[in-house]
Amino acid sequence: MLVAGRVHADLWVAGQLEQGAEASSVRRRLSALSSFYRYCAAHDLVGRIPTAGVARPVVDPHYTGTVGLARDEACVLVAAADADRGRQALRTAAVVRLLLHNALRVDEACAADVADLGTDAGHRVLRVTRKGARKAKVPLTPATVAALDAYLADRARRAGLGGASALAGPLLASATGGRLRQGHLWELVRRLARAAGIEAWQELSPHSLRHSAITFALDAGAALRDVHDYAGHKDPRTTRRYDHSRDSLDRNAAYIVAAYLAQPQGTGPQARLHPGAASAALRVEEGRDGSEQDHACGILHDGDCL
Secondary structure: OOOOOHHHHHHHHHHHHHOOOOHHHHHHHHHHHHHHHHHHHHOOOOOOOOOOOOOOOOOOOOOOOOOOOOHHHHHHHHHHHHOOOOOOHHHHHHHHHHHHOOOOOHHHHHHOEHHHEEEEOOEEEEEEEOHHHOEEEEEOOHHHHHHHHHHHHHHHHHOOOOOHHHOOOEOOEOOOOOEOOHHHHHHHHHHHHHHOOOOOHHHOOHHHHHHHHHHHHHHOOOOHHHHHHHHOOOOHHHHHOOOOOOOOHHHOHHHHHHHHHHOOOOOOOOOOOOHHHHHHHHHHHHHOOOOHHHHHOOOOOOOOOO
């Protein structure tokens, strides 16, 4: 491997694409391999970096192979989790909400420990490690908190402990107390989806729930910058890929800009708006809190926040 040249790297990339690998997957693998060779070069293990100059496969910014859920499908999936039976039923309810309400990545959920739970500014939070070893505090929804508290209390009772505060180790534990593996969550999601009657259950994955959660947030009208933080994306352009209604004419920023410029300072709206932009313009008038820049950038969405 240390004697590989540029031609070997080119053939390696081409071979993966010919075998049907996604362009995004090949790009990630190539990036990892490049990091390896840069490390080797920094320690004088190789005289050249064979991946230098290798063309990265082009990724369509508007396409994703992930199968998501419709809103009604998400509701029946949660209902199926709550109706689940067995010793790990409470864990099932907590897992589904962590993935679907809080949009956690599967590795973030599996890597979390009980000690990572806490509070901050009145919120129950879970400390997670994002991609790139970035630390983040994820605020938990009331439904997620209730499901986690019930699961941890039951787990402590089964272990003969005085309460959930005496627990340690992984947040999501197997029946033997070990850390839940990502494969467990794949099996769980598909089993629940099948029980819920979701047609595409065989194509779903834990990431499908995260993908759906981010899409729901945008569809519900959450601002792009808030969804960007919610998803934990490093690049806002990644979040934009989830906004399937971004080309809607009703939400075009031209309506908001026209209304904003037409109103004298300190007076109400002076322009008649397209119905699709009316609520957004109203928030321009009511806000007056420095958020006008977001409106002008066209990232304010109509509707209530998820």
